[in-house]
Amino acid sequence: AGRPLTINGVHLNQTGDAAFAPVMFQTLFGEPAPTGDFSKLQTLVNAKNEEWHKRYRTVDGYNVYGDRSKIAYESVKDQPKITNYQIMQEEMAQRDVLTANRDRRLWANAKGDPNPPEMLSLPLVTPFGTNKPGTNPDGTYEFLSAEDAIAKMTLAPGVKVNVFASEKEFPELAKAVQMAWDTKGRLWVSVWPNYPERTPTSKLGDSIIVLEDTNGDGKADKCTHFLDNLNCPTGFQFYKDGLLVMHGVFHRSQGETALGPVRNIDGALYRFEPLTGKFETYAAYGFANPHGRAFDYWGNDIITDATGNNTYFGAAFSGRIDYPEKHPKLKQIWERPSRPSAGSTIITSTHFPEEYWGDYLNPNVIGFQGIYRVKLVDDGAGIKGIRQTDLMSSTDRNFRPIDTSVGPDGA
Template identity: 25%
Template sequence: MRYCVVGALIGLIGLSPALAQNGDRKGHDKMGKIVPEDLIPSAPVLSVDEALKTFTIEKGFVIEPVAAEPLVDKPVALTFDPSGRMWVCEMRGYMPDIDGKLESRATGRIAILEDTNGDGKVDKRTTFLDKIVLPRAISLVPGGILYGDQNNLYFVARDGDKPKGKALVVDDKFAPGGNVEHKTNGLMTGIDNWLYNAKSNARFKFIPGENKVIKESTAFRGQWGISRDNFGRLFHNSNSTLLIGDRVLPNLLNGNKSAKMKAKTTERIGSNAVFPGRVTPGLNRAYISSHNGYSSNTIDPKTFKLTNATGACGPVIYRGNNLPASVNGNGFVCESSAQLIKMIGIEDENGTLKGSHPLEKRDFLTSTDERFRPVNMYNSPDGSLYILDMYHGIIQHKTYMTTYLRGQTLSRGLEGPGYGHGRIYRIRSSSKPLAKVEDLAKVSDIELIKKLDSPIGAVRDLAQKELIDRNADPKPIVAALATGAAADLTNIHLLWTLEGLGALRAKHLVGALTSKNEELISSALYAALSLTDSELIKLESLVAAVRATAMTAPYIARILAATPSPVAQEMLVALLKKHHGVSLVREAAIS
C-alpha cells in the first residue's frame, strides 16, 4: 500500500496565511495523508439505483427511495401534514462550492412532496416557498406555516398549497450568531404541544388568529436534529456524541426563572463508537494520526476507518409498527461524515437512561458512496423510518474546514455539483407491509380520537395536533378517557390533547393518577401544572396516594410545590425528607 504524504505544496499552503483554511489549528502543521491512496475509491455522482447498490443494511430490513432529484434537492428537515404529505426544507445554499462563496444567496426552498397513486413513492412536487436563505426548520400551524431560516422565525399564511401574503417575522432572534452548523433547528412538536429545537434554549407555541408565537426558555439541547420517545422525553446530540436523552419531561425544572438548576438532566446514551463500511479519508481531522506524529488517531491506523462519531446528527427514536418490535424505542442516528446510520438500544433503569449497541461491531446501515450524507431521520405515518440524504460532496462547513480536508475534497471532485441532488429514503421491514397512510384532514373528530390509539407514533402525533388545530369539541375526548379502556399510551395523548384545547380539569386526571403505569402518572402530574390553583387543590388526595419512585418523585415534587395549600406543602416537606439526596426532586420542588 502506498501512502501519499502531502509534500511541499501542502506544506506551503499550511504556512501561507492567505491559503490556510479556517479550521486549521495552531501547531497542526503535519497533515500528511493517512489512508493509502490505492484503498480510496473514486467518488462519482451516482444515480439512485447505483447508490442503492452501495448500501449494506442489517438483515431483515430494506432501504428504498421515496423521493430523489429532480423532485427534491438537498433536504435537511421535514414535517408531515395530516394528509401524510411531506413539507421539506431544502437547504440548497449549503456549501455550493469549496469556499462557500454563494452560501448567502436565497436559493433555499420549502417543497410539498406527495404520493398521489399510493405506490409509496413521491410523484408530485409543489414548491410552496422559494428564495429562502438556508431554511432549516418547519412546522405546520393553523392557517399557515412556521419556518426558520439562517436568522429568523417566520409565519406564512397559506391558501391551500400556496402562500398568502408576505412572510411575517415572529422571532428575529430565532437563530442568532454562529455559522450554519450551529444555529437553531427543529420546531418539533412535543407531547406537551410546545415546539422544541436543537441548538437552542427556546421553545415556542403558536397563537392561532394572532399570527404570533409565545417564546419561553427551556434547557439548551443538541446541535442538529431533535426527537422524542413515546413518554415525551427529548433526544438530541452533538457532532461527536451520538445520542443524548433528557431524564425528565421538558421544562419540568424550568418553572423558577430566578433559580439556577444544577441537577443532571441528561444522559449520554451508549458509546460513540462507529463502524463505517469504507475507509474514511474525507474527515476534517483524519490527519490526526500516529502516522503524522500525533499521540491519538482519528481513524483506525489498521482499517483506516473512523472509530468514534465526528458528524453525528439527525437522531430519531423509532416509534412505529413496521420494523420489528425489538427495535421499537431504539435510537437511530445519522453519521454524515462516515456514511452510516447507527442504531442504539435504549433502556430506562429507574429513571436513568442507558444505551447499548445491539449490533456490536457493525452498524445498522453503511454506504461506500462518499456522497451519501444522511442528515436527519423521521418516523413516518406508514410505520417506517425516513432518512434525509443531502447527497452532497461537501458536508464540512467552511468555518471549520481544514487544509487537509480541502485537499481531500478537491482530489476526488467532491466540490461539485453544487446543486441538483438529494434523496429521501425509507427503511422498512423486509417481511411486513407498510401501513396505509390515511388522510387525517378528512376524517371526523371521533375518528381522530381513535387514531390516538394507533401503534404508529407519527399517526398519534398528527391526530393529537389535528384535534388541537381544529379546536375540536373536548367532550368526546373526555368520554374516551372516562371509559377507562384506553391503553396507557393512548391516555397520555388524550390528556395532552385536552391540555392543548385548554379543556383539562382535575377530574380528567383521576384515572391516570390511580394507574400503575409510572409514565402515565408522571405525564398526568406534569399536565396538571396547566390547571388553576383551585383545580390543583382538588388533586391533593390523589397525589398523596401516588407512590414516589425514581421516576415519579420529581413530578410529585413539582406539582406539590405548585399547589397553594398547607396540606400540599406538608406533603412536599415529607417528600423532600425522604428524597433529600436526589437533586432532581430537590430542584423540581423549587421550580
C-alpha cells in the same frame, strides 16, 4: 374599542404601524405626516431594510468573523492561499453597496424624483475554487444514482430500502436538511442550495418543497414549492394550516417577547407556545449544534448535540437556570462510536419488527456513513442506550443521512 394594534401586546401589527407612523413622524419632524399612497415607498424601504439586515446580522458569522475566518485554503493550485475572512469581507462590501443602492432608490421615490438615481458599482469578489476537488477532470465528484447507492448499503436483517424521490427527478431536492410527513401522506422538505448561506448576488433562494405520490406507486411524481426566497431554513414544524419555519442568525439569541427578553449565548434549546407567544430557554447547556431532538412514546426527551454526537436525557438539564449560566456537564446516555449526527428519531411504527419499537435511530455522516439503532432502557431516574444491530450503513463516502422520519405507511 378599535382593532388590536399589536400581535401580542408589544409588537405592532399592520394596523398598529399605520397608527404609530404619523405620531412618530410628528415627533421627529415637528409637522403632520403627509398623506397619500406610500405603498411603493414602503416596498422600497422594506427592500432596503432586508438587505441591510443581511449585512448587520449575517448568518455565517463564524466564517465571517470567527475562528473559521482565519483558515487559509489553497483554492487554485500553486496560487497564494486565501482565507474565509478575505472572501467574506469582500461579500460584506457587496452587501454595503447593495444596501446603499436600495437607499438611493427609496429616497428618490420619497422626493418624487422621476429620474432613476445613479447606482454604485458592485465591487468584485476574488474568484476561488474548492480546496477539495473531486476525481473528475473538471474537479467535480462522481455521485451514484439513488438506485446504485442502495447497492452500496448493508442493511439490518429483514430491512429493505426503496427510493421515494431523488435529485434526478427533482433537482430542487439537492442539499435537503429536514423532512416531515403531513397527514395527507405528502413529504415536506427544507432544502438549502445556498449552504452555508446565500451570496449577495444569489438569484436562487432556499426553499420548502412538497413531494407527493399522486398515483400510489410508492414514488414521488409531483413537487410543489411551498416557500421560496428563504435564507438558511434550518427546519420547520407543522402548525394549524401552515408551517413554523426556523431560519435565524444563531449564536447570540436576543429574543423579545411580550413577557420579557430571552437571552442566550451559544447553543440552547427553546420552548415556544404558538397560542400564547410564550418563548423561553428550555435547556441552557454547552451545546455546539443541538440539531437532534426526539420524544419517545412516554414523552421522554432525547437531545443530540450533532457536532459531537453527544446524546442526553433532556429532563436532566431542562430545569430553569438564569442567563448567562449553563447547566454543568451531563453524562451521555450511550457510548456513540462516531460523529457527527443530526435528525434522530424514535421508532414508533409496527411496520418494523417488534423488537425495534421505541428504539433510537442515530444517523452519522463522517466517521460512519449509516444509521445506528440504539435500545433505550431505564437507568435509575434516567435513560441509557444500548447499541443494537445497525439499521443500515454504506461504503459510499457520499452517503450522508441527515434526517429520519417515519412515513405514513410506517416505513
